[in-house]
Amino acid sequence: MKKIVITRKINPTMIQKLEKDFRVVLWDEAEKPMPRDRFLEETADAHGVLTMLSDKVDEEMLSNARNLKVVANLAVGYDNIDLESAKQHNVIITNTPDVLTETTAELAFTLMLTAARRVLEANRQLMAGEWSGWSPYHMAGTDIFGKTVGIFGMGSIGAAFARRLSGFRTKVLYHNRSQSELGETLGAEYVSFEDLLSASDFVLCAAPLTDETKHRFDKEAFQRMKDSAFFINIGRGAHVVEADLARAVETGQIRGAALDVFENEPIGKDHPFVNMDNMTLLPHIGSASVDTRNNMMNLCVNNIMEVLNGGNPITPVK
């Protein structure tokens, strides 16, 4: 029987589906990643692996996995995977596009609203018993309607976010490597990265992490933004030079940031962002609705089954 390794606790029905035809080895912990040495040991003779974005699928792992045919990554992003090396070892990589688009766009919207209206700050004040009563500018935030929103990365999540903006009477700008039909259909205006930064009241990063986009949001980028603007990130932490962002928020160069992702996850209390009032921080829950996570798992399982049964992957990373 072919062996499949699953590196985190997933929905039991998905495991049962695989167990009909395969031997499944499961790291049965929901919160903790499979330790690296165990990952290497278990994948050494595996034919398929269902990985999380916290698992590094690199040359060391791939050259050690002599039977490996497919890695199904439970994420749309795949910056945890060395694609070049996978190609050399003839391992098919799949991801989970589309099924998480709407859920992730909803979270991006949640971040924008939460930051603009100071929701977490206001909630913290109330919970700490420090609310002294109504006053005209108490916790006064920023409107979204009538503003300019800039989307860096007009892929399907960026577009789903833009669609949600239509009820807010905003002007929408976007920047991609090239002009996108999707952007035009949504009435969004293509601008340079520099113009996106300087003209937007809210800048959303929804791009994939690549060599080109890594650390794109640095000191210079934040300097270009309005001092009233917010930066929102649902892409990857490494899109940002975190020390530059901390400085930009601390010194009032930008109004605030709302982040779902960090360069080294998980972050703890000692992270410089944690005690800053103008930071809205979430623990990488972009696609975390129960339905969407189930759909993502199902897609991973189907990708593995297709490949190991001699078919074509449903959502290969090309």
Ligand code: DGY
């Ligand atoms: C992804 O799919 O890349 C997300 O970050 C997971 O939540």
